Amino acid sequence: MTLLKILWKSLWNRRVTTLLTIASIALSVTLLLGIERIRMGARESFSNTISQTDLIVGGKGGTVQLLLYTVFRMGSATGNISHETFEKFSRHGAVQWVIPYSLGDSHRGFRVVGTNEKFYEHYRFRQDKRVTFSVGQAPVDVLEVALGAEVAEKLGYTLGQSIAVTHGVTDGIGLLNHDDKPFKVVGILDKTGTPIDRSLYVTLEGLEAIHMDWKDGAPPRKGEEIPAASLRREDIKIGQITAFLVRTKNRFETLSLQREINTYPDEPLMAIIPGVALSELWSVVSYAEDGLRIVSWSVLIVGLLAMLIAIYTSLQERRREMAILRSVGAGLGKIVLLLVSEAVLLTILGIGFGIAFTYSVLFVLQPLIEAKFGLLIPVRALSPLEWVFLLAVLVSGFLIGLVPALRAYRNSLADGLAVRFAIPLLILLFPDVSQAASKTPQVASSVVWLRELAREVTCGGQGIELLPALAAAGTDPHSYQLTPRGRMQWSKADLRLVIGEGFESWNEKSAGPAQKLFTATKGLNLRKVDEAGDAPALEAEAHGHAHHHAKGISRFDPHIWHSPRLTREVALNLYNFLVQKVPAKRMEWDACMRQFVQKTKAAEGEIHKKIATVPSSRRVLATNHDSLGYFADAFGLKVITIAGVSTEAVVTPGRFRRAIEAIKKEGVRTIFVESSSSPETVQKVAAELGIKVGGELHTDGLSAPDKPAGTILGLWESNAETIVSGLKP
């Protein structure tokens, strides 16, 4: 069992928070990697729009413009190239193949490209993918057309359909249509994810043919049209094309050919290298890329902050753990190591899960994304850049782990071996926010004592609303009947405080959900009430009052308010219960909680001193009702209780006699009356034995607030006072 095992167990103990922290880091990492992948995919798709083409040749103009209209089918051409020039360069010794493009017409916003069979043969994108047909074939005849996948899909065209080409590039239906010479769809291309999908493909002759009878860019006049039926491919002479793509035989010849074209004397030509032009174009749009990066880093920072908060919060709750480790000899170095390893471990797990998650998502989504967006996101090993990112995440995790670790170091120096109450970070930072988040809970108490206790530990009811106790001060809580108003208040309250152990018999059915209920006697080491036995019967038998209800006779003494120790325990439990509901008040309440504990200890000490003034042989408490057992235990008094004097229990002559005997045997000179029981029997016994009645003891809770026994401490003090003055010789 090493430090690592302690760490593991501690993390497992906090597994929900731990898992959430890991998940938040994993999601951040997924997003970071995912966005990086999309960025790379976009970039690669972009630069792979055209492959294996060494030069793009067009009329003189802008580099980007040429790239846009040839490859991306955007914008318009700057000039044309004569067919002779094209022929000349296609026969050039350095050239392996050429693909001519004739552009300028459109159909419903999609460009129409005039080209020849070389296009279907040689054109490549994404390294080595060629243009293929999903149905049909390449256009051969003059008035045949093949459709890009997107065109066919958007317009819903099928094979054999006739379509008209619009002169110029217009969206929708053009004004100047070549209606007289409609094209017949003979093929539909496979989806490529490139601009190829957004064009229609005809032969060079086809484009030449529809413009043959046009003059100066205007349609032919009536009677001057050349009828479509008379067009034959062999007869058409191609005058001009817009651009052409060149593949050289040898890459080294590319540059010299480029120079040759650029300086071609007969026509103003321009040749560009696609790769260079593409990266030039990409740099124009790179701000979008940077934007994506900023987003992913922001996400990551949020994820790491979540980890900081998680560790920091848990740290505050773990001050005790730290103190324990310190006490068994762990140095501060080990504490720091423990916390830093925790952060690093969580980060590593987060990164691991993030990578796994990224790849599984990619694996599932890659075909979908490619089909939908034509974006191929590469599924391959992490790139060096991605490793750098992940390393940066890890280092940030380490640094973030240092923050709580150093904090723990400082705490540990300040705390020493004292066990502190924890203060969550969020509450330190945003006390008002966390307070505003939840409304003030209404707290109902069954008896005044509980209400008083709640008041004490919450600094007079700060952060909670204390409802009046159901059984008002000075009344007998045993015989309390729930009034309709009380019932409403009770069921409406957010939190309910009860004594338990059958003390509140009316509450048995209406206890409500456990997380809203605080039972004071729960978890305490209570005094047993042995109602069956004979010997302790003197003390216990009489205690059969209201706790004996129809069902379930309580076996434990619920009168915990007479014990300073139990009062402190209940106060601490109540504090913990309430802090869970109102965590924002922890710090304030903490101080009051401590004060209260000190107060009770001081009072306890005073009472001890007072009792000590009574000779020890006289420290016998004879009463008619056994509810001061805890008090007697706490202050070293012996108890004799007269059996059956309680309001609801039956007197048996035998036990009555035994009580009398015990009183005689102990030489008791004073007998006390308990507040909630009838004094008559006591008076009778006192008269019979010739002893005095020592005054009234407050037993079943607090009396009215203005009386001495109206507070938690006052109850003990006034009972002690009564007992001491009654017992003193």
Next chain:
Amino acid sequence: MNSSGAVLEIQNLTHAYQAGTPILNVEEFKVAKGEMLFLHGPSGSGKTTLLSLVTGVLPVQSGQVSVLGQPMSGVSAARRDALRAARMGYIFQVFNLLPFMSALENILLPLQMSRVKAARFADSQDARNGAKSLAERLGIDHLLGRRADELSVGQQQRVAAARALIGSPELIVADEPTSALDADLRESFVKVLFEQARSQNCGVLFVSHDKSLMPLFDRSVALAEINKVMKGKEQ
């Protein structure tokens, strides 16, 4: 320095959390080897601070503290930690145990922190046997597999005692270990702790405000008497 065979020697020790308001000022205080010493004082009299200084958790600001013949003043935190780990045991008032570990794991914790304590056992199996027999003598051997937070306060304190005792420390420091216990449990706790400590010739420095336990000890000292800061306040 350790001529008298004392496990703890304090001279002219003062400590203040805030400059100008000292909480502790002890001229002289000694605990002899194997002695069961009861140090009593009300809350706020500087008990926990004194113990933090004695165990080396807090650095000594001024004065001399020497534990088991080793100085606690003027030495590095690492050395103080090592001394505490190797030769002392500590019992808190409450919340002694790491709640997410079993009682046995809690008892064995000091052996992870100190090679000296671990070296008292041949191997980890031997250490577990040692923990078990200690638990048996403390009456908690049936609880060893239970998670610490499932134990009652009294059981937890006994587990803490076993943890303090394991690996034969020479001084056990206990900070009000019985204050959360019932009166009848208190005495039996102290008795069983003493029995084991005596059998190991281990001294116990026991701090409490509950004077009813005093008769069980070899000697008792009121912190108010040795702490001049408190004396000043009371007068």
